Amino acid sequence: xxxxxxxxxxxxxxxxxxxxxxxxxxxxxxxxxxxxxxxxxxxxxxxxxxxxxxxxxxxxxxxxxxxxxxxxxxxxxxxxxxxxxxxxxxxxxxxxxxxxxxxxxxxxxxxxxxxxxxxxxxxxxxxxxxxxxxxxxxxxxxxxxxxxxxxxxxxxxxxx
Amino acid sequence: xxxxxxxxxxxxxxxxxxxxxxxxxxxxxxxxxxxxxxxxxxxxxxxxxxxxxxxxxxxxxxxxxxxxxxxxxxxxxxxxxxxxxxxxxxxxxxxxxxxxxxxxxxxxxxxxxxxxxxxxxxxxxxxxxxxxxxxxxxxxxxxxxxxxxxxxxxx
Amino acid sequence: xxxxxxxxxxxxxxxxxxxxxxxxxxxxxxxxxxxxxxxxxxxxxxxxxxxxxxxxxxxxxxxxxxxxxxxxxxxxxxxxxxxxxxxxxxxxxxxxxxxxxxxxxxxxxxxxxxxxxxxxxxxxxxxxxxxxxxxxxxxxxxxxxxxxxxxxxxxxxxxxxxxxxxxxxxxxxxxxxxxxxxxxxxxxxxxxxxxxxxxxxxxxxxxxxxxxxxxxxxxxxxxxxxxxxxxxxxxxxxxxxxxxxxxxxxxxxxxxxxxxxxxxxxxxxxxxxxxxxxxxxxxxxxxxxxxxxxxxxxxxxxxxxxxxxxxxxxxxxxxxxxxxxxxxxxxxxxxxxxxxxxxxxxxxxxxxxxxxxxxxxxxxxxxxxxxxxxxxxxxxxxxxx
Ligand SMILES: [Zn+2]
Ligand SMILES: [Zn+2]
Numbered sequence: 139x140x141x142x143x144x145x146x147x148x149x150x151x152x153x154x155x156x157x158x159x160x161x162x163x164x165x166x167x168x169x170x171x172x173x174x175x176x177x178x179x180x181x182x183x184x185x186x187x188x189x190x191x192x193x194x195x196x197x198x199x200x201x202x203x204x205x206x207x208x209x210x211x212x213x214x215x216x217x218x219x220x221x222x223x224x225x226x227x228x229x230x231x232x233x234x235x236x237x238x239x240x241x242x243x244x245x246x247x248x249x250x251x252x253x254x255x256x257x258x259x260x261x262x263x264x265x266x267x268x269x270x271x272x273x274x275x276x277x278x279x280x281x282x283x284x285x286x287x288x289x290x291x292x293x294x295x296x297x298x
Numbered sequence: 299x300x301x302x303x304x305x306x307x308x309x310x311x312x313x314x315x316x317x318x319x320x321x322x323x324x325x326x327x328x329x330x331x332x333x334x335x336x337x338x339x340x341x342x343x344x345x346x347x348x349x350x351x352x353x354x355x356x357x358x359x360x361x362x363x364x365x366x367x368x369x370x371x372x373x374x375x376x377x378x379x380x381x382x383x384x385x386x387x388x389x390x391x392x393x394x395x396x397x398x399x400x401x402x403x404x405x406x407x408x409x410x411x412x413x414x415x416x417x418x419x420x421x422x423x424x425x426x427x428x429x430x431x432x433x434x435x436x437x438x439x440x441x442x443x444x445x446x447x448x449x450x451x452x453x
Numbered sequence: 454x455x456x457x458x459x460x461x462x463x464x465x466x467x468x469x470x471x472x473x474x475x476x477x478x479x480x481x482x483x484x485x486x487x488x489x490x491x492x493x494x495x496x497x498x499x500x501x502x503x504x505x506x507x508x509x510x511x512x513x514x515x516x517x518x519x520x521x522x523x524x525x526x527x528x529x530x531x532x533x534x535x536x537x538x539x540x541x542x543x544x545x546x547x548x549x550x551x552x553x554x555x556x557x558x559x560x561x562x563x564x565x566x567x568x569x570x571x572x573x574x575x576x577x578x579x580x581x582x583x584x585x586x587x588x589x590x591x592x593x594x595x596x597x598x599x600x601x602x603x604x605x606x607x608x609x610x611x612x613x614x615x616x617x618x619x620x621x622x623x624x625x626x627x628x629x630x631x632x633x634x635x636x637x638x639x640x641x642x643x644x645x646x647x648x649x650x651x652x653x654x655x656x657x658x659x660x661x662x663x664x665x666x667x668x669x670x671x672x673x674x675x676x677x678x679x680x681x682x683x684x685x686x687x688x689x690x691x692x693x694x695x696x697x698x699x700x701x702x703x704x705x706x707x708x709x710x711x712x713x714x715x716x717x718x719x720x721x722x723x724x725x726x727x728x729x730x731x732x733x734x735x736x737x738x739x740x741x742x743x744x745x746x747x748x749x750x751x752x753x754x755x756x757x758x759x760x761x762x763x764x765x766x767x768x769x770x771x772x773x774x775x776x777x778x779x780x781x782x783x784x785x786x787x788x789x790x791x792x793x794x795x796x797x798x799x800x801x802x803x804x805x806x807x808x809x810x811x812x813x814x815x816x817x818x819x820x821x822x823x824x825x826x827x828x829x830x831x832x833x834x835x836x837x838x
Contacts (some may be wrong), residue, residue, distance in 0.1 A: 151473035229591035235318030240772035321512030365496040365525025
């Protein structure tokens with residue numbers, strides 16, 4: 139056998155692909171109150187009596203001080219931009235399993251009440267986003283809300 | 299726990315989610331040899347350890363006892379004896395056959411290990427440990443362990 | 454009193470994007486064969502195993518069932534562990550803990566990922582993100598590091614060109630490492646014009662998907678001295694985990710690396726890390742992460758690491774020998790990646806790293822594992838006790 143022939147001969151390696159869909163049900167537990175607040179168009183967080191930090195996701199104990207949180211606190215409808223990025227390539231939508239394009243930047247917002255959360259930004263041009271800029275929550279119509287974080291459609295920049 | 303803001307319900311919520319995955323499994327050089335022999339030649343091949351001489355079917359690359367690399371292939375007749383079995387009567391996604399069906403562990407002649415497979419052409423109430431079996435190959439074969447359709451009682 | 458422990462053998466596969474020629478278990482066996490050969494031991498000498506991968510990207514249930522027989526290790530004591538990207542670090546720390554009890558003589562740690570089989574797993578939001586909280590976002594390491602880097606550039610004055618310099622440095626190191634996956638011969642211009650994934654992250658900035666495995670053997674002192682004349686002492690180790698780092702942390706660029714290093718430096722009385730540690734293998738999932746990590750491990754002041762690249766001070770034979778193996782942007786078999794860092798750091802201490810060996814005596818080397826959104830594992834190695 140010549141070297142040339144050898145090169146052409148690709149060894150066979152058998153592989154299998156197995157697509158699967160697995161349904162899960164995750165209990166929100168204590169965090170259910172946060173989800174119920176979303177249905178009312180409100181964002182609430184738990185507050186630590188030691189450090190005064192408000193946390194989203196809400197937790198029974200402060201992650202830093204291991205004491206029970208004593209208070210739910212309304213976080214308001216406005217916040218400031220902490221970080222942002224825009225996805226420039228098709229990425230999987232975990233809810234459909236399909237690849238898709240994503241127009242809106244994903245941002246982290248520090249709310250008036252002090253807690254931080256992720257969201258979509260209404261402004262699609264990332265060059266118009268500045269750390270610290272003021273943003274306001276835009277909600278889905280009440281009848282469409284499901285108690286999920288995407289009941290907040292997106293965050294819209296507000297003139298100061 | 300915080301219990302203020304009574305106007306907001308604490309009613310428990312369960313969030314449903316479907317996870318999607320699409321894994322690929324490599325059978326490797328050893329697995330490919332075994333599966334392609336099933337597909338192309340309707341042959342069941344075992345592999346022999348150079349140290350302890352045990353013959354494994356289905357094959358693996360390293361001997362589980364000696365951690366020696368194995369490369370000596372042994373052609374088996376495919377005939378063997380049933381060493382254990384069960385009858386599957388419930389239904390789940392991704393099953394290889396419609397229940398009810400029997401599957402068992404077949405101690406292949408010339409091998410030191412049992413191989414699990416489906417039993418066919420047999421009365422589900424008359425299966426007996428120790429009964430002699432032989433493979434029935436599918437007409438259309440694609441390089442899969444299911445190229446053996448099932449094992450049937452041999453005459 | 455715990456035993457002093459040493460690494461007596463290491464092994465890894467030649468990391469590749471695809472390995473259809475081996476099963477997962479066979480790939481692991483390859484690294485274990487090399488590790489046993491390096492230590493001059495046989496499987497019968499091993500009395501405890503610790504193994505694992507980033508399980509959600511694995512596609513196997515009960516991986517032990519497939520792996521232990523392939524390793525010829527049936528009936529031995531063993532654990533399987535996993536913790537996202539830090540998996541290898543968690544495995545290493547568990548192996549150290551087990552060896553330090555003195556109850557076991559020869560502990561084999563094996564780790565793997567076969568990403569050529571698992572790309573589909575990452576479709577579901579960063580490989581297992583919490584559906585309720587992040588399900589609406591297409592989260593992944595790419596997006597995690599895009600937002601970290603956005604905030605880092607915002608605060609530091611670092612530009613896209615500096616990030617590209619980091620990537621080129623990593624590639625120059627990888628070119629000298631025959632086990633590395635991506636060995637590309639890159640220029641700054643090539644990196645800056647590469648496909649944009651999520652600004653400022655380009656494709657070349659992200660760790661690749663890798664099929665590979667890595668293993669090491671760790672022993673208590675007495676046994677280690679019998680097995681090898683080149684033991685690599687494990688001086689200290691520490692794990693630090695943190696969830697939801699980015700919305701909770703005061704500084705979105707930070708991880709737990711600074712805290713983890715502070716703990717270890719204090720315990721070992723390390724005052725000037727850049728002088729007292731001569732080799733670094735720090736898990737950087739994206740090239741710009743290397744900048745922040747250099748600051749967090751104490752090499753330079755906050756938001757200044759990019760200046761070291763501008764001044765050409767980072768490289769195998771330069772002032773700061775950071776990630777001489779080429780790092781994670783060259784090679785990333787996720788579950789094994791922290792073990793690859795440890796293996797490479799151990800080779801540096803032994804002086805056996807070959808073409809990418811840092812010149813001069815390596816008294817100390819620091820390896821880390823990173824995972825999730827800010828979890829870190831610290832592994833500090835030493836040449837002499
Ligand atoms: Zn607190
Ligand atoms: Zn054997």
